[in-house]
Amino acid sequence: MAAPPPATLRPGPVQWLRRELFGSRLDGLISIALISFLLAAALGLARWALFQAQWAVISANSTLFAVGRYPLEQQWRLWLLSALLALATGLSWGLLRALPRSGPPPTLWPRNDRWAVAILVVLALWLPLALQLTLAIQLRWWASTALLLLARWAAGRWGQTLSPLARRLIPLIWPLLYLVGMVLISGGLGLVQVAPSDWGGLLLTLLMASFAILLCFPLGVLLALGRRSELPVLRWGSVLYIEFIRGAPLITLLFLGQNILGFLLPGGLAPDRVWRAAWVLTFFAAAYVAEAVRSGLAAVPSGQLEAARSLGLSMPFALIHVVLPQALRVALPTTVGQFISLLQDTTLLSLIGLLDLLGTARTVMANPAFLGRNAEVYLVLAVLFWCCCAALGLGSRALETRLNPNLAASR
Amino acid sequence: MVLLPPSAGGVTPWWRNRRLIPWLVQAAVGLVVLVLIAFLVGNLVANLSAAGLLLSWGWIDNPSGFDIAETLLPFDASLPYWRALLAGLVNTLRVVLAGLIGATVLGTLVGTASFSSNGLLRGLARVYVEVIRNIPLLLQLIFWYFVVFLALPDGIDAIQLPGLVLAKSGLFLGNPELVNGVWQAPLRFTVEFGALLTGLVVYTGAFIAEVVRGGIASVPRGQWEAASSLGFAPLLTLSRIVLPQALRVIVPGLNSQYISLAKNSSLAVACGFTDLYSVSETTLNQTGRAVEVMLILLGSYLVIDLVISALMNGLNGLVQLRER
Amino acid sequence: MTSPAVMIEARGVEKWYPNGFHALRGVDLSVHQGEVVVIMGPSGSGKSTFLRTFNALEDFQQGAITVDGITLSDDLGHIDAIRREVGMVFQQFNLFPHLSVLENLTLAPVLVRKLPKPAVERRALELLDRVGIAEQAHKYPGQLSGGQQQRVAIARSLCMEPRIMLFDEPTSALDPEMVQEVLEVMQGLARDGMTMVVVTHEVRFARQVAHRVVLMDAGVVVEIAPPDRFFSNPQHERSRQFLRQIG
Numbered sequence: 002m003a004a005p006p007p008a009t010l011r012p013g014p015v016q017w018l019r020r021e022l023f024g025s026r027l028d029g030l031i032s033i034a035l036i037s038f039l040l041a042a043a044l045g046l047a048r049w050a051l052f053q054a055q056w057a058v059i060s061a062n063s064t065l066f067a068v069g070r071y072p073l074e075q076q077w078r079l080w081l082l083s084a085l086l087a088l089a090t091g092l093s094w095g096l097l098r099a100l101p102r103s104g105p106p107p108t109l110w111p112r113n114d115r116w117a118v119a120i121l122v123v124l125a126l127w128l129p130l131a132l133q134l135t136l137a138i139q140l141r142w143w144a145s146t147a148l149l150l151l152a153r154w155a156a157g158r159w160g161q162t163l164s165p166l167a168r169r170l171i172p173l174i175w176p177l178l179y180l181v182g183m184v185l186i187s188g189g190l191g192l193v194q195v196a197p198s199d200w201g202g203l204l205l206t207l208l209m210a211s212f213a214i215l216l217c218f219p220l221g222v223l224l225a226l227g228r229r230s231e232l233p234v235l236r237w238g239s240v241l242y243i244e245f246i247r248g249a250p251l252i253t254l255l256f257l258g259q260n261i262l263g264f265l266l267p268g269g270l271a272p273d274r275v276w277r278a279a280w281v282l283t284f285f286a287a288a289y290v291a292e293a294v295r296s297g298l299a300a301v302p303s304g305q306l307e308a309a310r311s312l313g314l315s316m317p318f319a320l321i322h323v324v325l326p327q328a329l330r331v332a333l334p335t336t337v338g339q340f341i342s343l344l345q346d347t348t349l350l351s352l353i354g355l356l357d358l359l360g361t362a363r364t365v366m367a368n369p370a371f372l373g374r375n376a377e378v379y380l381v382l383a384v385l386f387w388c389c390c391a392a393l394g395l396g397s398r399a400l401e402t403r404l405n406p407n408l409a410a411s412r
Numbered sequence: 413m414v415l416l417p418p419s420a421g422g423v424t425p426w427w428r429n430r431r432l433i434p435w436l437v438q439a440a441v442g443l444v445v446l447v448l449i450a451f452l453v454g455n456l457v458a459n460l461s462a463a464g465l466l467l468s469w470g471w472i473d474n475p476s477g478f479d480i481a482e483t484l485l486p487f488d489a490s491l492p493y494w495r496a497l498l499a500g501l502v503n504t505l506r507v508v509l510a511g512l513i514g515a516t517v518l519g520t521l522v523g524t525a526s527f528s529s530n531g532l533l534r535g536l537a538r539v540y541v542e543v544i545r546n547i548p549l550l551l552q553l554i555f556w557y558f559v560v561f562l563a564l565p566d567g568i569d570a571i572q573l574p575g576l577v578l579a580k581s582g583l584f585l586g587n588p589e590l591v592n593g594v595w596q597a598p599l600r601f602t603v604e605f606g607a608l609l610t611g612l613v614v615y616t617g618a619f620i621a622e623v624v625r626g627g628i629a630s631v632p633r634g635q636w637e638a639a640s641s642l643g644f645a646p647l648l649t650l651s652r653i654v655l656p657q658a659l660r661v662i663v664p665g666l667n668s669q670y671i672s673l674a675k676n677s678s679l680a681v682a683c684g685f686t687d688l689y690s691v692s693e694t695t696l697n698q699t700g701r702a703v704e705v706m707l708i709l710l711g712s713y714l715v716i717d718l719v720i721s722a723l724m725n726g727l728n729g730l731v732q733l734r735e736r
Numbered sequence: 737m738t739s740p741a742v743m744i745e746a747r748g749v750e751k752w753y754p755n756g757f758h759a760l761r762g763v764d765l766s767v768h769q770g771e772v773v774v775i776m777g778p779s780g781s782g783k784s785t786f787l788r789t790f791n792a793l794e795d796f797q798q799g800a801i802t803v804d805g806i807t808l809s810d811d812l813g814h815i816d817a818i819r820r821e822v823g824m825v826f827q828q829f830n831l832f833p834h835l836s837v838l839e840n841l842t843l844a845p846v847l848v849r850k851l852p853k854p855a856v857e858r859r860a861l862e863l864l865d866r867v868g869i870a871e872q873a874h875k876y877p878g879q880l881s882g883g884q885q886q887r888v889a890i891a892r893s894l895c896m897e898p899r900i901m902l903f904d905e906p907t908s909a910l911d912p913e914m915v916q917e918v919l920e921v922m923q924g925l926a927r928d929g930m931t932m933v934v935v936t937h938e939v940r941f942a943r944q945v946a947h948r949v950v951l952m953d954a955g956v957v958v959e960i961a962p963p964d965r966f967f968s969n970p971q972h973e974r975s976r977q978f979l980r981q982i983g
Binding site: 302304305307308309310311312313314315318322323326327330 | 791793816819820822823824826828830831832833834843844847848849892893896
Binding site for chain 1: 434437438441442445452455456458459460529530531532533536542543546547548549550551552554555558559675676677678679681682689693696702703706709710713714717718
């Protein structure tokens with residue numbers, strides 16, 4: 002088993018290949034076998050993708066995949082929302098890069114950042130063409146991307162001039178945007194109502210995921226605090242809840258939500274199926290987030306709370322200003338991992354009859370015009386999910402590095 | 413705490429009393445929860461009575477009226493519901509057991525491959541884990557079932573390996589023979605089972621690989637160096653020195669992955685495999701007995717989780733170091 | 737001349753831990769304004785436990801403690817009032833790692849005393865200057881040495897303008913070369929008339945700065961005496977034993 006060589010002795014590429022791939026006879030054999038297998042697989046895949054696959058199924062149904070059966074004449078609201086999202090993302094991204102941080106700047110960050118921008122631009126240019134979208138839609142795509150990049154640049158340029166108060170308020174644009182988004186999507190305030198049963202595709206998936214992510218976090222923090230409390234009622238209540246949820250498969254809980262919720266409310270009335278599922282997802286994720294935050298809380302030395310209390314800070318202040326900030330920094334990677342799982346778990350909505358991205362895909366494939374095009378659709382879906390989840394993972398690592406130089410400078 | 417009277421102000425007001433406040437908080441929370449539960453249960457009882465569906469278990473002896481595609485125990489539509497649920501449970505246990513073994517083997521192989529001297533092998537292990545972890549399990553299961561297993565050829569064209577035949581009609585093990593265009597063999601699995609098993613093994617294997625990798629990485633470098641200076645070959649070092657120590661970190665991680673796999677087996681419905689959840693869903697749709705079916709369903713998975721946890725905790729006790 | 741006011745009055749304090757261990761067995765102590773009292777003793781003697789009862793970080797089952805005229809009782813209002821007037825410095829510094837040095841100092845005065853931030857920041861910078869690390873104001877605790885961190889901890893407590901300062905083995909976790917800088921700060925505080933109760937092993941500090949030395953052993957106060965009498969002519973056998981042990 003080899004350890005990587007020290008930097009001064011790092012060999013050139015040819016020597017590196019020789020050592021890594023053909024270091025011993027066994028290694029050489031393995032390498033040859035793997036390389037031939039990989040080449041064969043790659044060629045097969047390429048041949049299939051270029052010659053046998055019919056990608057029309059994607060482009061013909063792109064609207065369905067994107068927003069389900071959302072009424073055509075109301076879709077401008079969704080475009081407005083995506084423009085706002087692009088703006089918010091660009092601002093957050095730019096500020097993340099620009100705001101001063103103490104400690105040495107991590108060297109990898111600027112390089113990865115440039116790669117991210119490059120990939121974004123390439124995707125934004127290529128996707129609308131590949132999906133053969135109409136010119137009007139292509140223009141809107143490009144406009145949104147331009148808006149994102151513009152906001153990112155502007156935030157990077159002028160972010161430093163913001164007052165500290167403004168900086169503390171910036172993260173609030175996301176919950177605010179969420180509320181605005183809900184109004185835009187469902188209606189009200191003068192806009193036509195669009196029933197949840199008309200929401201579908203990527204729109205529904207992202208909506209469900211973001212709803213659950215936003216709400217499960219505070220609930221999870223409360224549960225974690227309850228779990229560690231010394232008061233028996235709070236502690237055992239939290240334990241019961243967390244262990245019950247963690248012992249049950251998500252599909253059974255979704256099923257429970259769909260079937261029993263109607264019985265639990267007076268007169269048998271129940272909220273729309275979409276909202277039932279959204280709340281089940283929230284309560285489900287909260288239990289897992291609670292466990293992540295609990296280990297974060299356990300990592301904060303007890304002396305921190307003692308010091309805060311001995312300075313005269315009341316318990317709520319001590320928790321909010323001293324204990325939780327430290328606990329959440331520790332719990333961040335695991336918590337974001339839970340968010341990624343949540344995004345993936347939205348696919349289970351298709352099993353209870355909701356038309357999320359996967360559900361929409363299955364209805365598309367049931368369409369006789371597109372019979373047998375399973376592989377193309379599933380491949381695109383897989384790539385889409387992979388990109389979203391990987392992006393979340395990368396974002397989390399970037400956020401971690403951003404927060405931790407404050408703590409890690411001495412370690 | 414202190415027995416002396418408080419200061420000149422008189423009795424400590426209740427809202428500042430350090431001893432009283434915890435009880436007040438608990439009483440308040442308890443009250444809210446109890447009221448909520450009473451409200452929900454009250455509605456539940458009222459609505460169930462109105463629908464004639466009050467909690468009872470007699471229906472479980474009624475004939476089920478549906479068939480189960482694949483089952484270890486003999487079953488047909490005339491047998492009662494409880495036999496159906498039992499068959500579903502057995503199916504779940506079958507796939508979970510096979511899945512645990514398969515995922516552990518795959519995960520261990522990939523996890524140790526991350527430490528191979530071959531750069532390509534290491535890279536592939538990394539790619540495998542990163543790709544699988546970021547694609548939803550349901551999507552992977554559907555892929556295996558619809559795109560791979562259902563696309564298998566049948567009859568003469570079936571994929572024939574030594575002792576194993578992969579065909580659209582099923583997976584045949586142990587001397588399969590083609591009889592009148594239909595494959596027969598002593599050991600036969602449906603493609604539904606095969607797809608579910610493959611999907612679960614590939615998915616959970618990636619997570620187990622990470623657990624194994626983390627476990628091996630947690631063993632100090634000094635152990636490797638000491639072993640090699642004693643003349644141990646790398647493979648021997650791994651199996652005799654490093655892995656036993658890595659197990660201390662690996663076993664707890666495996667516990668959560670195993671429970672995860674057991675719960676994920678409930679997605680069998682996407683592969684058309686009739687596991688416990690799938691049978692329960694059908695039962696509920698036919699009888700309308702939501703509460704009872706839910707209790708059975710949640711109770712069964714809870715028991716499975718507890719059994720796995722108990723076994724893993726026992727294993728944990730074995731692998732922990734005995735320290736002074 | 738009137739005798740100085742009594743800042744801390746402890747009478748008959750008894751404490752049992754939940755496992756039954758009798759940590760404090762009827763301890764009495766009076767601390768007057770401007771006095772520096774050093775508590776010494778072998779480990780497990782209860783000296784830190786006793787110190788921590790003064791600002792309610794530890795409970796006690798019997799006896800009475802009055803701090804700055806306020807009785808310690810179940811009344812949270814009393815406890816909060818006491819904690820505002822009493823500053824504590826810990827062995828492990830307990831600085832807040834996610835806040836800068838300046839923010840560590842300004843957090844409590846702004847949140848608890850509700851003072852305006854600019855005024856608090858000015859005072860904080862003065863205090864940092866007084867303990868000798870004004871230039872580190874915008875660094876984070878993780879970037880400072882142990883001695884610097886402890887000095888920040890002292891400044892953080894001082895920023896609340898306490899009338900009493902408690903020190904729980906403030907130099908025990910420091911490397912030897914940094915002990916002196918912290919002791920010098922504490923000496924400065926004593927010179928300025930701060931009422932201090934210090935649990936420590938530093939004999940030289942006790943000799944030079946303390947007005948009285950208290951020896952505790954196994955939950956009891958063995959002897960209380962001015963330092964010159966205590967160190968050269970201890971009255972009790974256990975005091976002599978202890979002095980032999982610390983050499």
